Amino acid sequence: MEFKKMSWVLAFVGFMFLGGICKANGHTHYYDFVLTESNFTRLCETKSILTVNGTLPGPTITVRKGDTAYVNVHNQGSYGLTLHWHGVKQPRNPWYDGPENVTQCPIQAGSNFTYWIIFSTEEGTLWLHAHSDWTRATVYGTIVILPALNTTYPFTTPDAEETMVLGSWYKGDVNEIIENALATGGDPKVSDAFTINGEPGDLFKCSSGNYLISLLQKTK
Numbered sequence: 001m002e003f004k005k006m007s008w009v010l011a012f013v014g015f016m017f018l019g020g021i022c023k024a025n026g027h028t029h030y031y032d033f034v035l036t037e038s039n040f041t042r043l044c045e046t047k048s049i050l051t052v053n054g055t056l057p058g059p060t061i062t063v064r065k066g067d068t069a070y071v072n073v074h075n076q077g078s079y080g081l082t083l084h085w086h087g088v089k090q091p092r093n094p095w096y097d098g099p100e101n102v103t104q105c106p107i108q109a110g111s112n113f114t115y116w117i118i119f120s121t122e123e124g125t126l127w128l129h130a131h132s133d134w135t136r137a138t139v140y141g142t143i144v145i146l147p148a149l150n151t152t153y154p155f156t157t158p159d160a161e162e163t164m165v166l167g168s169w170y171k172g173d174v175n176e177i178i179e180n181a182l183a184t185g186g187d188p189k190v191s192d193a194f195t196i197n198g199e200p201g202d203l204f205k206c207s208s209g210n211y212l213i214s215l216l217q218k219t220k
């Protein structure tokens, strides 16, 4: 009798375990984003900017279609802000979408918040960025969503892949620029340079990163 009961319990546990495995479609990824002020030199001037993990551009999230990511944002900066996963639809999950004061309060300085990001139908390369005032000028990175396992992109596999993020560089404090514009009612000043992967390129003095982009037709 005892043995019979025991085998029923084991069968039930086994069923639950298998059920858990079968339900999981896609992997779960964990990231830590530490928002911190770091010194960067561009256009021959050094200034402190808010970064993710001290890099410009910030990190790349790499997942597959159907995966889930948890991004724990530790705000070690000096003001509250949010992060947004640009182009990720987040079905029935708006509370982790990121627009400040729309779907969440800012993550206060000195605190942390974990975003739950559900990748459903997206495939390709998207963008992540801060969603509070002009913090987005320096807090940004990329999201690479590979096709689900055993599937491919709807085009021939390229010979090589390189991620490029375009940005703008402003001399001075980016939040001061927008605050001044709001206070005066005028337009904010235009950016001092455009950047590719955080570098203005050799049209500007003191640049270290250059890009030569050529599109080549593959001959058979």
Ligand SMILES: [Cu+2]
Residues within 6 Å of the ligand: 084, 085, 086, 087, 129
């Ligand atoms: Cu966006």
